[in-house]
Amino acid sequence: MASSQYSTSKTSEDAILRVENLQTAFFTDKEVIRACDGVSFDIKRGETVGIVGESGSGKSVTARSIMGLVDSPGRILGGSIKFKGEELTSKSEKQYRQLRGGDIAMVFQDPLTSLNPVYSVGNQIKEALKLHQNLSGTEATKEAISLLEAVGIPDASRRVKEYPHEFSGGMRQRAVIAMALACDPELLICDEPTTALDVTIQAQILELLDELQEERDLAIMFITHDMGVIAEIADRVNVMYAGEIVESAPVVELFENPRHPYTQGLLRSIPGSNPDATRLETIEGDVPTPNEPATYCRFAPRCPKAFAECDKVHPVPLSVNEDAENHTSACLLYPEDVSQSEAVEMHRNAETESEEEL
Ligand code: SF4
Known part of the structure; x- marks a missing residue:
């Protein structure tokens, strides 16, 4: 089975922002924390792309990498960030200052900052x-x-x-x-901008962003841990876990048909998602610190569907089936239209190919 049928590529020609294989790490005396470990996605004009995940998943480091705001002991180790075709990772601080608050603006969680x-x-x-x-x-x-x-x-x-x-x-x-x-700005990066607000005000701010986007054809990158907010605002969603994007899909598809066990867990933990449940479901355990190269699935210790290979093969984002153009999952259970052993082999081969490209 040729893995090229199940493309790992999610970038499109008309993207205003294109992030490819972004690697951002923090160097401490004890360890190297791979906060963004091979992150790829893009954003088109007039589109809102959501980045969702628990705290420690790498969402904010992704945003800070794009904005050139990664502070020591962190630095971008590899990959590419292109804005309107121009590479940002090689820009000087002076060039970055012109860009920040100009073509790209950012809204943080706490307005007082x-x-x-x-x-x-x-x-x-x-x-x-x-x-x-x-x-x-x-x-x-x-x-x-x-x-x-x-x-x-x-x-x-x-x-x-x-x-x-x-x-x-x-x-x-x-x-x-x-x-x-x-x-x-042409691109607005919003990092949990509504988290500190009550739900009514939150809804008003989301509506405002929606209106402004329509008027100005803004591209918006919206970071949140809240799946309810993502459902309101995003056109497309990237789910992050321990430094990696584990699932990517248009918002309706993601909510109707989530494939990655982590996304399924996140959706089950939305209040009201299961009216029959007597208790709110949660995903047991914490996001691990990604402090070693991913040679296995980082979600395996928390995954209810884990099997033996999950500890030995690193899953990469592959189309969930042959017909899914815009839906990828970094899980060894996919593509779903081949046998499990074939799927594992496709992930192993795709990982080897991407290592050879580096
Ligand atoms: S690769 Fe294995 S452990 Fe990871 S999400 Fe898929 S089934 Fe779970």
């Missing part, structure tokens, strides 16, 4: 407008007000003069999104 408490919200937006759109004076004030209006802040012409502590949590996150938009 992005807002300076001693400047008014309006001044902080105007600073971004000056840096990235060369606007100043009344022109910048007008634009700051219209950005606050665009993110749904009422009475924007008065609130533009207020300080972050005068805003509620939800309003602050809206202000941070306005600041990000002031840079007129």
Whole structure:
């Protein structure tokens, strides 16, 4: 059975961001932590790509690698990150600074990390407008007000003069999104932007991102541990576990037909997903620290479907069956339309091929 029928490739021609085989590691005295270990995905204009997984799965390190924000003792060891065809991994800090907050902007979980408490919200937006759109004076004030209006802040012409502590949590996150938009980005990376907010405000922020995306044809990378949020916002989902993408599929397909045992576990642990259950299901155990090369399945100690080969063969993302163009799973049970021993062999061969390419 030729493994080429079951492509591992998920990149498309019109991607604005293309991440291929990204390897980011942290070097401590004791060990090397492979926080991103061969991560590949892409994002098109106007598309929201979700990255989901438990904490420690490598989601935020993936985002920080793209933004050039991996701090020592971490560094990118290999792979490629291309934005509009341009390689980012070879950029200097100075070149990266121009890109950050310009073509690519980021919204973090805690808006207070992005807002300076001693400047008014309006001044902080105007600073971004000056840096990235060369606007100043009344022109910048007008634009700051219209950005606050665009993110749904009422009475924007008065609130533009207020300080972050005068805003509620939800309003602050809206202000941070306005600041990000002031840079007129083409790609917006959102790292758990709604986690600290209550559900009503969370829903409003998700709706806002949706509207802004439509208006501006924004590409959005949305990181969360919350499958419910992913269902709301994403067009396509990448599920991460211990530094690797273990499943990737369009959102409806992923929720209707999850294949990887980890994704199945995540979906079962959504409150209300099984009305007959008396207790909420959880995945027993913790995400392991990926501190050695993956020569086996890192999910095996927690996997209810593990079998002998799972400790010996490293599964790579392969199409879940011959007809699945956009659905891959890094699990030895797939492709599902060949025998289990053939599937294991395909993973072994695909792993050897990718090692030879390095
Ligand atoms: S490869 Fe084995 S251990 Fe890993 S997810 Fe698949 S069945 Fe479970």
